[in-house]
Amino acid sequence: AKDLHHSCQWGSGIRWGNDPTDTGMQRLALSEEDKSVRDWFIQTMKDLKCDITIDEMGNIFAVRPGRRKDVPATFIGSHLDTQPTGGRYDGILGVLSGVEALKRMDEMGLETEGGVGVVNWTNEEGARFPVSMIASGVWAECIPLSKAHNLKEVPTVASLPTAASAPETMKSALEKIHYLGDVPCSYKSTPMAAHFELHIEQGPHLISAGQRVGVVTAVQAYRWFRLKIIGRDTHTGTTAFEHRADALYAFAQMMVRAREVAAAKGCLASVGIIEVAPGSVNTVPGQVSFSLDIRGPETELVVEVEKELRSNFDKIAAAEGAGIGKPCRVEWTLDFDSPAVKFHKDCIDCVQQSAHAVVADAPVADTEALVRPIMSGAGHDSVFTSKRVPTSMIFVPCKDGLSHHPEEFSSADDCATGASVILQAVVRYDRK
C-alpha cells in the first residue's frame, strides 16, 4: 500500500479529501506522468534483481528467475495508466500487488520452479488511445501491431499534454517517452506460463454483500463504436422544426433509445464522447460524432443490441428533416470488439483455494461466504492473455462500486487481502 500511493505521485489528480492520498489520478497512457511511473517501476524491479523486457508496444515485463530456465514465468499483470479523471486503484493495484508479491517472496527466500513475472500493459484504459487493452491485444496477436501503432489519440480527452498540436499516434507517443522497445510484441517472443490479475471490482456486488474476495470466472462482452450523424447546418431562429436535419436532436433521441433497447436485454449502452460541428449557438448542428459502448453478459446479446440499434437509429435519422429539410444519415465504425470470456479452470481453482486460505482466520462465523465467484463488467488485459495462456482474476471490493472517478477507493485491508491471494495463487500454480 505504501508503494501504491508512492507510485501515485506521478499524475495525481483531482483532490476529494484532506488526506495526502485523497486524490484521484490523471495519468493518461504514454504521457509524461506515465513515463515517470514506468521509470520508477523498472528501477524498483531492477532493485529486486528482475530481468526487464520492453516490447514494441511499450509493455514492460519484469521477471524474477526460477530454478528452471526452460519454462516461461507465471505473470502477475495489470496497468499503470488511468482515466483522465480516474482513481488510485484501477490497474495500479494489480501492478503494485505484483511488486509486493516479489518483495515478499524475497523476504521469505521463496524459490519457484518457473520464474515469476510482473507485467505493466500499455494503454489498458483506452482513454487516450480509444481501444482498450490494445497492447495485451497485440501481444495475443488479436490486434495487428500496425493498427495499434497508427491509432490516434482522442483529441478532446481532458488534460492531454499535447492538446494543441496534431494528435499523436501510439507509435509517436511511445517514441516521445522512449518506450518503443525492440522486442516483438507477441506471446511468442515473451511467453507466459499463466497470467493472474488482481483488480478492484469496479461494481457494487462485493461491497454491498460484505464479501472480501471475488473469484473472477468470466468477463462480459463489449463492442466500441464511433458513430457519425450527418444532417444539415441551418439557422436556429428561422428554421421550423420540420425543416431541420438536426444531427444533435437525432443524437438525443438515439441516446434515449439506446438505453431502452439495452436495458430490455439486460445489457448496457453508454456514450462517453461527443463532438458537434460547426458548434455555434445559432446554427443547428449539421454533424455529430460520438462513441457508443455496448456491453452484455453474452456476446450474442451485444450483437442483438447492436442490430436493434442500427435499425432504430436509421429510423430516427430518416425522420429528421421530414419537411423541406433533408433527413439525417448515420455511419457506424466498429473500433473494438471483445467477445465474452471464460477464464481457465486451473487458474480459477488456484485463486479459489488461495482466497479461502487467506480469509480463513477472519473473525466471522462463515468465512466461506466471504469469497464468491463473479463476472467482470469491465474488460482487463486478462481478456487477451486468456486467448493464449491460462488466465484468471481476483476482485476486491471498492467503495460504492465507484470507478473511473477520482474518489475510487479500496481499503488498505482489502488491497492486502488481494495481494496475499494473488501471491498464493501464483505459488500454487507454479507447483502444479
Added chain:
Amino acid sequence: AKDLHHSCQWGSGIRWGNDPTDTGMQRLALSEEDKSVRDWFIQTMKDLKCDITIDEMGNIFAVRPGRRKDVPATFIGSHLDTQPTGGRYDGILGVLSGVEALKRMDEMGLETEGGVGVVNWTNEEGARFPVSMIASGVWAECIPLSKAHNLKEVPTVASLPTAASAPETMKSALEKIHYLGDVPCSYKSTPMAAHFELHIEQGPHLISAGQRVGVVTAVQAYRWFRLKIIGRDTHTGTTAFEHRADALYAFAQMMVRAREVAAAKGCLASVGIIEVAPGSVNTVPGQVSFSLDIRGPETELVVEVEKELRSNFDKIAAAEGAGIGKPCRVEWTLDFDSPAVKFHKDCIDCVQQSAHAVVADAPVADTEALVRPIMSGAGHDSVFTSKRVPTSMIFVPCKDGLSHHPEEFSSADDCATGASVILQAVVRYDRK
C-alpha cells in the same frame, strides 16, 4: 453583386458547386479574414469620399455628407462577419447594398438633406463571441462596454485561427487586428437619423410564395442560455443504469423534451454547442455544458417556455442516479436576452412604398402581391438600433430558406431588387 462576391474573397469557405462563387463563407468576427474585408470596406468608402469613424467595438461608420451638417445621417447597416459554416449573403448583402447605394447616388449626382451612411457592425452573428448583435447592443447602450470587451470566444468553434492558445476576449481580438477605435461606442457619439437594413429572409416564406420583397415589421424574441449538468464520472462497463448520474443521458432527455415544450407553444428551442467531460469512451460523463437558444413570436412565450423547461430539466436531472448514484444537477446562465421588437412606422412606410415602386414593372398581373409584411425569425443589428432611432428592414428571398449553411443563396436579381428598395427607402426617409 460584383462587389459582394469580390468582398467574399476574404474568408471564402466550403465549396458546394463549380462556379467560382459557389462557396460558403467562414469569416469569424475579428479574424484575419474579417480584418482584410474591413480594410477593403474602409478603402472603398474612402474612394467614395466618405468620412470614416471606428468606435471602441470596432464598428465602422462611413458617411457620405449631405447638404446639412447639423443633422445626423440616415444609415444602411449590417455585418460582414459570418458563421463558421456560413454563406455569402447573411449580413454581407446588407453592407454591400449600402456600398452600392452610395455608388448609385454618386452616379446620379444625388444630393441628400442629411448625410447617408453605411455601418458594418462587429460580431453580429454571435458565433465567435457568443452574444449576437453585441456591438450594436453596446452602441444602443443596452449592453455595457465592459461586458462586451471581456466576452470570451467559444473555444471549440470551427476553424478559429487561435484554437491552440488561451481564448481571446473581444477586446484582445479587436486589438490584435487593430480595430479597437477610440470613439465611444454609443448612439450619443455616433448618432443616426434612422437605420435601414437589407437582409436575406433566412426562412422559406418569400421563396415558397414566389414573393420578391418582405417588409419587415417585427423581430421575434429570443434568449440564449448556457447550461451545465453535473452528474458523476463512473465506469460504463460496471455501472448499472440505475446507479449512474449520467450527465449526457440527462442532456439527451432534456433536448428531446425541449423540442416538445417549445413546439407546443409555437416556439423554437435549439442546441448548437455541447461539450462533455471527461470525454472517454468508457467513462460515463460527469459533466455536460451546452447552449440553449429559445425563440418565439412574443417575449411572454419565450419566458413561458423557459419556465417550463427549468422545471422539466430539474425533474429529469433528479431522476438520474435513482439507485446508489447521485442525481444530476442543472445550472442555467442567461447570456443574452432579446425581447420581441416592433419596427418604426415611418421606416416601414418608406420601405413599403419603395418596394411597391421597385416591383411595379415586374411582368406579372398582380405586382402588389410580390410584396408582403413579414416578421423576422432571426435577430439583426436593427433590433438594437430600433431602441434608439427609427428602424426597419427589408427581406429578399433565399433558396430553400437556407441560412447559416455554405449553400445559402440569393439570386443576383433578388439582391438587386433589395438594393434598389433600400436606396429608395433611404432617399424617401431623407425627404420626409
